[in-house]
Amino acid sequence: MSNHTGESKAQDQDGSAAVRAAQVAGVRRPDGSVLPGQHAGAANGCRAAARRAVLAQPGISQLGADAGARDPVDVSIKAQCVRSFDTETSGTYTATGFVVDVEAGLILSNRHVVNPGPVVAQAVFVNYEEVELQAVYRDPVHDFGFFRFDPAKLKFMEAEAIRLAPHKAKVGMEIRVVGNDAGEKLSILAGTLARLDRTAPEYGLGEYNDFNTFYMQAASGTSGGSSGSPVLDIAGDAVALNAGGASKAASSFYLPLDRVVHALRLVRRGQRVARGTVQAELEHVPYDGLRRLGLPLALEQRARAAFPQAQGMLAVRAVLRSGPAHGHLRAGDIVVAVDGAAHSGFASFEAAEDAAVGRTLAVSVWRGDAAHDAQLHVQDLHAITPSRFVEFGGGVVNELSYQVARSYGAAVGGVYVASSGHALGSAGAWRGSVLQRVGRVDTPGLDAFVRAVAALREGARVPVRFVALDRPHKQRVGIMHVSTRWHALRLAARDDATGRWEYSHMARPAAGASAAPQTVAHHPLPRSLDPAGAVWRSFVGVEFHAPFLVDGMRAARFQGPGLVVDAAGGLVVCDRDTVPIALGDVYVTVAASAVLRARVELLHPTHNFALVRYDAAQLAGAPPVDLPLHADFYSGARRLEQGDAVHVVAVSADQTPVVRRTRVAARAMVATAECAPPRFRCVNAQGLRLNDQPPCLGGVLCDERGRVQALWVSVSSQDAAHKDTTTMLGLDISVLRPALDALRTAARVPPPLRSLDADLWPLRPAAARALGLSDARLAQAEAAPNAQLLSVSALLACETPAARALRVGDVVLECDGAAVRDVSALAVVAAPAVDLVVLRDGREQALHVETTELDAMETRRVVHWCGALVQRPYRAVLEQVQRLPSAVYISCTLFGSPANAAGLRPGMWITEIDGRAVATLDDFAEALDAMRSGAPRYVRVAVAGKNLVARVLSLRVDNHYWPPWELVHDEAEASGWRMVEKAVD
Known part of the structure; x- marks a missing residue:
């Protein structure tokens, strides 16, 4: 197995991913090339130290000094592949290149560094000067390409090109690979050329792979970041280009420079590099293998005489369908001559193709026991790239x-x-x-x-x-x-x-224009599935597709069952494992035949349900009916308790009904852990467990007549290793009433949801006694059946009234004069303030606590800047921090973006931009307005993590590939959201 050595994914956290490569300098030859030597007058200490390190290596002799000589340079390359394209995927990486033409500002590196797609790159020279790079050429097949920089941008050094000397490569030659190995700032790796005719390395199916060329091999363990490094001989000339390495051996693979020299000659003149192909892959086969393929002795003798250094000839390995060679050449054909001239190597065959672009190439092959001639049209390789x-x-x-x-x-x-x-x-x-x-x-x-x-x-x-x-x-x-x-x-x-x-x-x-209503039909269920027949017509399927991973999402697609609770208004309830956030596309499938677009109406901030709405006018025939809610359970007058008999009516994974009669095993608080990244979790709610829980996706708990007593929903959380977990629980339908009653009205406005912003948890009587609870209070609590004592287990980090009034460990005894029996009295409240009696430090205290209004959408605005998606910190974030650094929270960064390259990560807060404080999203948007025009530039971004440690990062603003925009919640839009694109110059 081989691996590219160019895509070093490790990020230097100090903001500099560049490697300052060691240089080889010395006395000049008459032809203008440079011999290695001691650079006595180096002005930059790091550069001089790097050069001394190279010269001290065994096999590199110091042959003189020339204080006035310019520096031959390899450079560190910082790059972002800004879009997935062809063989490459978006991301940031570090690599190496080296100057091959100073006047033209040309830097040679690998094709997978120059990238076939859009790339933004900078070169950092040995003296820590940074210049912008332009990708000017990448070979369609071979692993090399050229960047261009402006030599005038180098203010503090003069550069000398490294000479390309492909003819000097020999087996046994001592070499040095100088570059950016694994992100290290100086890497000088020694090796000895062992082979000059190695098969091109394979990097994986569908990845970039070189072919139709030899590679060199040496025992030198280069790794990520070394791609594009020069392979230097004793004289400081480049004899090859580092390209890849074996992942399980200390072997490195180098690209010969024959075709590089040819391309460089044309690129420096501004001419087009002609590249031809017949869409046939060749391989070099030794003579013993050729004989097994049928090569006659006479042809072998002629080939050995014509090419005494060669150990074999070219044979066809594969021919692509529909290509010029298809139907003319076959796998196993031995290439004898091209346009009447004998051939034995890749370089000469490709040179013939390149010279014949657009015309016919005569190829003579030996197939089995006979010769064959083929007239092949040579395609322009760039045209099919x-x-x-x-x-x-x-x-x-x-x-x-x-x-x-x-x-x-x-x-x-x-x-x-x-x-x-x-x-x-x-x-x-x-x-x-x-x-x-x-x-x-x-x-x-x-x-x-x-x-x-x-x-x-x-x-x-x-x-x-x-x-x-x-x-x-x-x-x-x-x-x-x-x-x-x-x-x-x-x-x-x-x-x-x-x-x-x-x-x-x-x-x-x-x-979409108003289409004709879709006709649906509901087939009655057999009597054997009763009481499912009474509720099955209210079941629908719900799909949710998130366009961006905001609000702590780690996945983009969700699906599960929904229940129609207002057929006339198209209102559907589902759990928050199915519709986890507000920003996304919602689709409702009715009777497994009609799919309607819907929009999120409400996300309950503490309980595990969401309400979405579709256009009921788009249905005809036998549309869904309202879910038959049991009036006593909906009003809260009754609820299921341990031992009660229930019927589970749910949906299986194959969308068929599941019906089971069982009993309630327990009623207990829903336990969910804080997730990473922070996301919604069900808190301050009671859930029902069943004795014999059937495997299903969700549904209802009902009586024998089909009257719904509770919802059967999926609750998500994470384990200690932050692996996602799900649990099926029953949810009282009484928690739906405030929201459902409000959304059923003509106004269709979600009700105000208010909370104490405190996590509550049951307290054992023995623990309450130890905290100082009086016997009278304890007897009062124990007198009520199924009553619970509740203590404050956590408070939000933000400065809410509850956070200022309450303390962790408080035992809540009364709310507005009534004894607190369970969490339903405190989970969601309607009043703007409540009067509490709490037990604190062994004494009862009366507290007047203002409640906090919760947003039924959680997130209403997302700002995109240079690949970072920024929003206000949502409730789940507030649960996990001690103090808010600002209200500008990064929820996602996109691969290959400036934000990704700069080190901005989800879970960070932005506090300043170029010294300007940004406390809110409005502050942040105003700061971005000043950066919508002008050339790309670096800005200082002050950030803080959940541990409140502050850092300053430098981000290169790029409005070309990453223009700014916002997503804003808008009730007037059919989807509920509107994109606001920001104009840039």
Whole structure:
């Protein structure tokens, strides 16, 4: 197994991921090249120390000194792949490169560093000067590419190019690899070239892989960050380019520089690098293997005479379908001649292809026991290498490249899913899929995909036909929810003159017109499933798709059962494992046949339920009916207790009814742990456990007549290792009443929800006696059946009235003059203030405590800045901090973004930007307004974690790939949310 050495994912926390590479300098040869030597007049101490370290290595002799010589330099590269594209995925990485032309400002590195997709990169020189880089060329096949920098931006040093000397590479040569190994700031690795004809390393299926070339091998354990390092000989010349290494051995793989020298000659002149292909992969086969393939002795003799240094010849390893060589060449063919000239190596074969772009190439092969001649049309390799992509629904698609197609033996072309995102992910078209049809439009290429998107309707559900490249024989059809309002919809094209990818915005799908109502039918259940027949028509399916991982989410898609509690108003109740947050798309499936878009109406901040609403006018036939709620249990006059008989009516994993008669095993407080990252948890609520709990997704507990007494819901939490857990519990339907009664009215306004903002937990009588509870109070509590004593177990960190009045350990005895029997009296209250009697330090105290109004949406605004999603800290965050550093909380950072590269992480608070204090989201938005124009620049961002330790990070503002925008909750919008895009210059 091999690995790229360029993508060092480790981040230097001091803000500098760069490696200041050691340099080789010395006396000049007559031809202008430099011999290694002692640089006596170095002005920079670090640079001089680095050079001395290199020169002190065995095999590198000090041949003189030249105080006036310029420095040959390799540089550390900090880069962000800002979008998943082709073989690469978005992310930040460190690597190495080295200057090969000072006047043109050209830096050589690996292709997987220069990146086939959009990349933002900076080079840090040995004296800690940083310059911007432009990706000007990346070879479509071989692992090399060029960055360009402005030499005038170097103010404190002069650079000398490292000479490329591919002809000097020999087996047994002592070499040094100088670069950024594993993110270290100085790495000088020694080795000895052991092979010059190694097969190109394999990095994995669907990843970038080099082919049609030899590699060199040495015993030198390079790792992440070393990609692009020069492989130096004793004279300081580069004989190869470091590219990869074995993950289970101390072996490194180096790319020969023959094709690099050819490309450099053209790039420095500003000319196009011609690259041709017949879409055939070749391999070098030794003579003994060729004989087994049928090579005659006479041909072997001629080949050995023509190429005495060669140990074999080229043979065809694979031919891509639909390519120029398909039907002409076969695997196992031995290449004898190209255009009438004998060939034995990769370099000469590729040179012939490059010289024949657009015309026919004559290839003579030996197949089995006979010679064959083929006339092959040579394609432009750049033409089948993608240079455009479409951002759609949070995902990225580009045309299937030669690189990826070769990995899977597929034909080049088609729409490749580089990142599925929000929309394509809903259809199950994940990364590695090739789209064949979207809606009613075939998609053989990217332009066809653009036309297909233009024909879509926002909010519609359309079929998507695709294949996964790892299973091309398994064609699939998924249903995509067309949701483009959360993300940009645009086409990007690479501009090689600037190195940037320029965007053009695409027209969004038209808003869905009012369609005819969908007719649904409910088939009656058999009598054997009673009492399910009385409630089954109220069951619906609920799906929730989150476009961004805010509010502590670690997943984006959720589904579960819902229950229609107001059929006329389209109101559905479900648990918060199904609809966990407000920001997202909600879909309600009725009778397993009609899917309707819905919106979140209420998220209960402490109890485990949510209310969503669909448009009931979109249903016809036999629509759902109201869930039959038992009046006594809904009003709170009765509730289920231990030993009561109930019927469970629920939904199984295959969406069929589950019916079971059982008894209540226990009524107890719901225990949920604080999660990481912080997210909603059910608190201050009682749950019901059953004797014989059936495996199911959720439903109701009812009597023999089908009257619902409680909801059967899924409650999520985490264990000690922060692994997600779920538990099925019964929830009293009386907790629905305040919200449901308010939302059933014509106003449809959620009721005000108020709380003490305190976590309460049952207290054993023995513990209460030890805390000083009087015998009279204890007898009063024990006289009531199923009564509980409650103590304050936790308070929120924010400065709420309850946090100022109450203390952890207080035993709450009375509320507004009535004895507290269980948590229902304190979980949610209606009054703006309550009068409490608490036991504290052995004495009873009377307290007047103001309550806190809770938001039924939790989050109403999300601000995006340079890849960071920022919001107000929500309730679950307040539970886990001692004090709020600010109200500007980072809930998510996107891969490959400036925020990700700068070290901003979810769970941090932003307190200052460039010295300007930001205490609220409004402060934060005002600070961002000043950064919407001008060239990219660094800003200082002061942050603090939950431990309140402050740090200052530097972030490079990039409004081109990461423009600012906001998501704002808006009742006037059908989805409940509105995107506000910020204009940038």
